[in-house]
Amino acid sequence: LLTFIVTAFLTEATAKIKYYGLFHNRDDLRTDAYSALEIALGTVNQYREIEGALWGPDQGWGTALEDFEFEPRHATHVTVTFQDESAKFALQALETDVLLVLFEVLGFSLPDREALTDGLLDWMDTDDDRRLNGFDGDDYEDFDPPLKPANGPIQSWDEFRLIEPFRELFFEESGLPLPVWNQFVEAVSLHRPSGQPNINQASPTVLAVLEEMGHINARSLEAYRHGADGEPGTGDERLLRTADGAAGIQDAAGISTSIELLRVKVEASRGDARFQIDALVTWAGSDASAAKARSPETTARASDPIDSNDDSAKGRLQRGKGSARTAPALSADLGYPFRFVRISENRKF
Secondary structure: OHHHHHHHHHHHHHHHHHHHHHHHHHHHHHHHHHHHHHHHHHHHHHHHHHHOOOOOHHHOOOOHHHHHOOOOOOOOEEEEEEEEHHHOEEHHHOOHHHHHHHHHHOOOOHHHHHHHHHHHHHHHOOOOOOOOOOOOOHHHHOOOOOOOOOOOOOOOHHHHHOOOOHHHHOEOOOOOEOHHHHHHHHHEEOOOOOOOOEOOOOOHHHHHHHHHOOOEOHHHHHHHHOOOOOOOOOOOOOOOOOOOOOOOEOOHHHOEOOOOEEEEEEEEEEOOEEEEEEEEEEOOOOOOHHHOOOOHHHHHHHOOOOOOOOOOHHHHHHHHHOOOOOOHHHHHHOOOOOEEEEEEEOOOO
């Protein structure tokens, strides 16, 4: 009996120690994760400043942590991955003809393509008027429980579980997504308000749509991107820096070759503890305020000499702090050369 009691106690104690350890380690891992994020974005920004644009990780910044020889203080393993969000179609800006082609590439029949297109546009438009093959307004009110369309841009992937006929054609009855769902998610972005997809990082689905629309020749483009040996992942991959006269480009108006919205994923781990950061970063509209010129008055306040003969309480405190100090106006000017559109911790989307 005593052996049983001791064993049960040790089992419960071990589980509690492991449980509390996960949360204790998570606070430490958070520091390492954000340090890795700063290093990665600093490296990416250096390439952008020197070369004038970002085209893809093959540009040289894909191994930012390894090149920096980053050593985390608490985590045993830290990884940073980059995903080009601007390599996708901006969902809220897609027109009917592009949506029809997208659903055709995904393998849907003509009636389903028309229903998906009209249903999606009905969900996002500002009115409750139903399109020919759509679903809107009163149709959703007849549900049990009743629903109301967003009448605006989609904010979450979970919304698609409510949109007709997406919830029938992209999800099983149990709610699990079908394989075609992953292709759809890789092809469209919820966070881009507009813009053309960057073909340097575009998925096969996006390239197939662009080819159907007459913008590219996918085979010629892939042959160019894979390098001289024609094989991906061999180290000789090439990036398209311009769409004018490049291999496989037929209509440059419908494509882009640069990154405007970059997703950075950081994971710091130690044992079973994990901490993840998902950040969306753009350089459009950013304010590199740290590089602004300072006024003579502000500079003078920041570098005022310390009077060694001042024996007042204020003078002694100032001498204790030393002469290296930052004026409030200078502190307020500090800023990033990029802008965080969205940042989340320990979330899937």
